[in-house]
Amino acid sequence: xxxxxxxxxxxxxxxxxxxxxxxxxxxxxxxxxxxxxxxxxxxxxxxxxxxxxxxxxxxxxxxxxxxxxxxxxxxxxxxxxxxxxxxxxxxxxxxxxxxxxxxxxxxxxxxxxxxxxxxxxxxxxxxxxxxxxxxxxxxxxxxxxxxxxxxxxxxxxxxxxxxxxxxxxxxxxxxxxxxxxxxxxxxxxxxxxxxxxxxxxxxxxxxxxxxxxxxxxxxxxxxxxxxxxxxxxxxxxxxxxxxxxxxxxxxxxxxxxxxxxxxxxxxxxxxxxxxxxxxxxxxxxxxxxxxxxxxxxxxxxxxxxxxxxxxxxxxxxxxxxxxxxxxxxxxxxxxxxxxxxxxxxxxxxxxxxxxxxxx
Numbered sequence: 001x002x003x004x005x006x007x008x009x010x011x012x013x014x015x016x017x018x019x020x021x022x023x024x025x026x027x028x029x030x031x032x033x034x035x036x037x038x039x040x041x042x043x044x045x046x047x048x049x050x051x052x053x054x055x056x057x058x059x060x061x062x063x064x065x066x067x068x069x070x071x072x073x074x075x076x077x078x079x080x081x082x083x084x085x086x087x088x089x090x091x092x093x094x095x096x097x098x099x100x101x102x103x104x105x106x107x108x109x110x111x112x113x114x115x116x117x118x119x120x121x122x123x124x125x126x127x128x129x130x131x132x133x134x135x136x137x138x139x140x141x142x143x144x145x146x147x148x149x150x151x152x153x154x155x156x157x158x159x160x161x162x163x164x165x166x167x168x169x170x171x172x173x174x175x176x177x178x179x180x181x182x183x184x185x186x187x188x189x190x191x192x193x194x195x196x197x198x199x200x201x202x203x204x205x206x207x208x209x210x211x212x213x214x215x216x217x218x219x220x221x222x223x224x225x226x227x228x229x230x231x232x233x234x235x236x237x238x239x240x241x242x243x244x245x246x247x248x249x250x251x252x253x254x255x256x257x258x259x260x261x262x263x264x265x266x267x268x269x270x271x272x273x274x275x276x277x278x279x280x281x282x283x284x285x286x287x288x289x290x291x292x293x294x295x296x297x298x299x300x301x302x303x304x305x306x307x308x309x310x311x312x313x314x315x316x317x318x319x320x321x322x323x324x325x326x327x328x329x330x331x332x333x334x335x336x337x338x339x340x341x342x343x344x345x346x347x348x349x350x351x352x353x354x355x356x357x358x359x
Contacts, residue, residue: 001055001093008100009052016042016049048099055092061085101352106207107173112149112276113205116161118181120199122154123188127310128201129158130333131182135166135175137335144168149269150257156190163273165208172207177321177344179205179307186312196313200306208272209279217271217278223247224267229258246270253277322347 019042022028029035065081068074115131117124139146145167152160166175182201187194209215226241243258244266255277257270308319315329317340324343326332332340 001096005096005100009048009096012045013049013052016045019045044103048096051092051096051099055089055096058085058088058092062089097353098349101349104173104176106176108170109172109207110165110167111171111175111205111207112273113164113166113175114161114203115159116202117154117159118200118202120184120197122156122158122190123184123186123197124199124201125154125158125160126156126189127158127182127184127199128160128162129154130184131201131203132159132162132164134333134335134337135178136164138175138337139166139168139171139335141335142168142174144171148259149273150255150259165272172205173345174341175205176207177307177341177348178203181306182308182310183306184310184312186310204280206276206280209275215275215278215282217248217275221249223249226263242266244270246274248274248278251278251281253281319344 019038022038023035023042028038062082062085065078065085068078069082071078113132113135115128115135117128120127136146147165147167149163149165151162154160180203182203183198184200185196185198188197188199191197223246225245225247227243227245228241229243242261242263243256244263245254245256246267247254253274255270255274257266257273260266260269307321308317310317310329310333312329315327316325317327317329317332318325319340322343324340326339328336
């Protein structure tokens with residue numbers, strides 16, 4: 001194993017002992033913020049140190065087997081143990097390298113999911129509805145909560161645009177590769193001659209920003225307008241100015257929220273979405289230079305990028321970034337997208353590993 005890696009693992013082992021001592025002290029919970037920080041660090045280090053200890057034990061087992069090799073009666077057994085030990089070392093080293101890869105600080109965050117109909121008119125809006133149901137069912141399978149922030153309904157069903165918040169641990173880590181252009185090929189319900197049409201939707205997945213530490217919304221840079229909500233909602237929603245539109249003057253970002261009955265709630269939701277959009281913009285700018293020098297294997301996440309095609313006549317879904325094709329349309333549209341998410345995460349890890357080797 002590379003000396004830099006072993007040195008880092010040794011430091012992590014020492015740090016784990018320090019954390020064990022700190023967390024077991026009587027004063028550990030006197031500062032709850034610091035306690036949470038220490039427990040989070042502890043939970044991140046434990047899996048890596050355990051793998052390193054298993055690696056060290058395998059090295060000791062191989063050394064013991066080599067010492068037995070001089071004994072003719074034990075030679076065959078020793079050779080088997082040495083070979084098994086070497087194979088185990090290779091697997092453990094690979095796992096350790098994965099664990100040491102830089103963590104995305106946003107991975108455990110909640111997300112804002114935005115789906116917008118693209119080319120294809122009504123069929124595109126219907127597909128936007130299908131995509132929203134797919135992600136909602138996926139969230140439901142994992143015990144996550146889905147809150148609709150804003151929606152613009154299509155005349156025949158589906159959405160021209162829908163923004164939702166998905167609340168659940170690791171939501172961003174599982175869904176961050178869904179940003180991009182989603183293309184559908186199928187016979188629309190309005191098609192009388194049975195011809196297959198191609199329509200598109202764009203999906204954006206943004207981590208919920210920590211408004212206090214990451215995005216500061218200066219009131220002097222905000223224009224907040226109130227107006228009466230449109231569409232269904234009963235007498236109350238049509239008689240009061242409960243809908244809110246917030247414009248961030250420096251960036252020109254505009255967010256509307258009108259689903260809640262309370263103007264206060266709509267304003268809070270709109271500011272939360274605005275903070276997430278500003279945070280996402282800052283992230284794009286921060287990574288622009290890196291993206292220009294090394295094309296990501298899993299795509300740039302730009303909305304204009306076509307990342308996936310849903311071919312209904314053939315029951316085929318293809319993710320173009322990793323050339324993965326699955327013939328399980330019904331299951332995927334019902335929220336069973338774990339295989340897609342895992343494949344994209346694995347490809348991303350492979351890219352990070354390759355980059356770390358080059359460095």
